[in-house]
Amino acid sequence: MNVSSIQDEAALSERQIGVLAAVLRLLVETGDRLTMAAVARAASCSKETLYKWFGDRDGLLAATVRWQAARVRVGPVDRSRLDRERLAERLEEFAINWLSVISTDTSIALNRVAIGAAAKAGAAGPGTGAADPHSLGAIVLENGRFAMGRRLKPVLEAGREAGLLAFDDAEEAFRTFFGLVARDIHIRLLLGDRIVLDPERIRGEAARAVGQFLALHGADPQTGAAGA
Amino acid sequence: MNVSSIQDEAALSERQIGVLAAVLRLLVETGDRLTMAAVARAASCSKETLYKWFGDRDGLLAATVRWQAARVRVGPVDRSRLDRERLAERLEEFAINWLSVISTDTSIALNRVAIGAAAKAGAAGPGTGAADPHSLGAIVLENGRFAMGRRLKPVLEAGREAGLLAFDDAEEAFRTFFGLVARDIHIRLLLGDRIVLDPERIRGEAARAVGQFLALHGADPQTGAAGA
DNA sequence: CTAGTACCGTACGGTACAGTACGCTGCGCT
DNA sequence: AGCGCAGCGTACTGTACCGTACGGTACTAG
Numbered sequence: 001m002n003v004s005s006i007q008d009e010a011a012l013s014e015r016q017i018g019v020l021a022a023v024l025r026l027l028v029e030t031g032d033r034l035t036m037a038a039v040a041r042a043a044s045c046s047k048e049t050l051y052k053w054f055g056d057r058d059g060l061l062a063a064t065v066r067w068q069a070a071r072v073r074v075g076p077v078d079r080s081r082l083d084r085e086r087l088a089e090r091l092e093e094f095a096i097n098w099l100s101v102i103s104t105d106t107s108i109a110l111n112r113v114a115i116g117a118a119a120k121a122g123a124a125g126p127g128t129g130a131a132d133p134h135s136l137g138a139i140v141l142e143n144g145r146f147a148m149g150r151r152l153k154p155v156l157e158a159g160r161e162a163g164l165l166a167f168d169d170a171e172e173a174f175r176t177f178f179g180l181v182a183r184d185i186h187i188r189l190l191l192g193d194r195i196v197l198d199p200e201r202i203r204g205e206a207a208r209a210v211g212q213f214l215a216l217h218g219a220d221p222q223t224g225a226a227g228a
Numbered sequence: 229m230n231v232s233s234i235q236d237e238a239a240l241s242e243r244q245i246g247v248l249a250a251v252l253r254l255l256v257e258t259g260d261r262l263t264m265a266a267v268a269r270a271a272s273c274s275k276e277t278l279y280k281w282f283g284d285r286d287g288l289l290a291a292t293v294r295w296q297a298a299r300v301r302v303g304p305v306d307r308s309r310l311d312r313e314r315l316a317e318r319l320e321e322f323a324i325n326w327l328s329v330i331s332t333d334t335s336i337a338l339n340r341v342a343i344g345a346a347a348k349a350g351a352a353g354p355g356t357g358a359a360d361p362h363s364l365g366a367i368v369l370e371n372g373r374f375a376m377g378r379r380l381k382p383v384l385e386a387g388r389e390a391g392l393l394a395f396d397d398a399e400e401a402f403r404t405f406f407g408l409v410a411r412d413i414h415i416r417l418l419l420g421d422r423i424v425l426d427p428e429r430i431r432g433e434a435a436r437a438v439g440q441f442l443a444l445h446g447a448d449p450q451t452g453a454a455g456a
Numbered sequence: 457c458t459a460g461t462a463c464c465g466t467a468c469g470g471t472a473c474a475g476t477a478c479g480c481t482g483c484g485c486t
Numbered sequence: 487a488g489c490g491c492a493g494c495g496t497a498c499t500g501t502a503c504c505g506t507a508c509g510g511t512a513c514t515a516g
Contacts, residue, residue: 015493031347031348031349032347033348035472036473036474036475037473037474040494040495044494045493045494045495046493046494046495046496047474047476047495047496048475048476048478048493048495049492049493049494051474051475051476052492056474056475057474057475109347111415111419112343112344112346112347113347114420115340115343115418115419115420116260116340116343116344116347117420118340118418118419118420119259119260119340119341119344120259121259121420132420137418137420137421138419138420138421140419141420141421145412145416175411175412176408176411176440178411178412179407179408179409179410179411179412180404180407180408181407182407182415183403183406183407184373184403184407186415187339187373187410187414187415188369190343190346190418191339191342191343191346191365191366191368191369192345192346192349192360192363192365192366192369193365193366212404212444215443215444216440216443216444263502263503263504264503264504264505265503265504268464268465273463273464274463274464275464275465275466275504275506276463276464276465276505276506276507276508277462277464279504279505279506280462280463285504285505
């Protein structure tokens, strides 16, 4: 199906990035009613060029998702001397960043497209084994949920080494943090519920989530961890 | 757009229910590649009848979602004398039920369709005000997330009155519970990640979530609440 | 037996859109 | 100048599918 002249790490020309930006804009504006003709028009290029570059409608979508996902990266882990204050700050920063990203129009649009793609391909799967790693859903997951896990876990482990956190499994601890941050927000946004998420509110949500997480996994002098 | 000969509370005939069941089956099997012709074939009825009954493709989808959502209801709130044991049991029951539902093929398919519909209608909205209450997304939200909230909040409040729980706002407490139960599971399922959720695992997740929730909002003799 | 009703099966019109073919333009190279 | 190439714009093909129309069938009422 997907010839993909664009390999994973192939550099994108300026022009091609323009195309992807146009795709993203259209995706946000018109939902998944995205047509190749509309992309060509919006990007001032010909359909034939689109097919030459991206091989396929799916290839175009995948390239867009990959490209957008690549720009989510944020500041590196500052591993230097953790005290409780610094750790909480770091976690809050993560939470704020995460909430800011998932409430973005582009993030919502991309997640919706990926979920739609998963719906199309969902039934054919053999049941055993993980989902096709080239699917949009896998890409979004990989660059969203899992990337965040990879970035946060070192922080958690540093916190544990510094005696500030207590947990058995960093993955589990991260998932709890994830749940405390997102709660019902993500699914509501995806389903079209209009939630006001101004920076104020995001900051508040982040502070609450971090407080709760520390209440669960903060290392009290006397208590062990409460995790499963 | 949607003429909907089927009003919200109109009784569905046996035959019509058969059609909706077929829609659901096809939705699970073929993703949102659902065509009216396929439905007619699967339900052994004519397309014309489909249009007469449901007015529209959207109407058919909405009827299916409503019908399926209506069967999520579960046991009533047993308000009789709460002790800590009983409360935890009740919460676990909720969590187990919730996880069981959202990991169902049909639930996933329906959520995906609703999210896809939200994607199509997403950009046209005026921005202010809530989403169209007739949209599939709104229906799913109303019968899923919000129905669960309405059912769980009395339990939480009963727990508070019995001195077992401490929180300021039942809605906020519920959202925390929601986050602790679902964590990253729902979004991963929607995006096509294959997670094994056997009853064993579900029970474990539920127990953990309840433990964490009680750690956050359980009324210790000495401590106030930690909620925001 | 005739008329009416409710429905099945299928054929048809119309439209939207993926993917392809082709002509034309401008640019670098020799 | 002549050649090749990258790419724009557009016209074209094929297909999928929504929504409708129509003929045929079973069943009921009078």
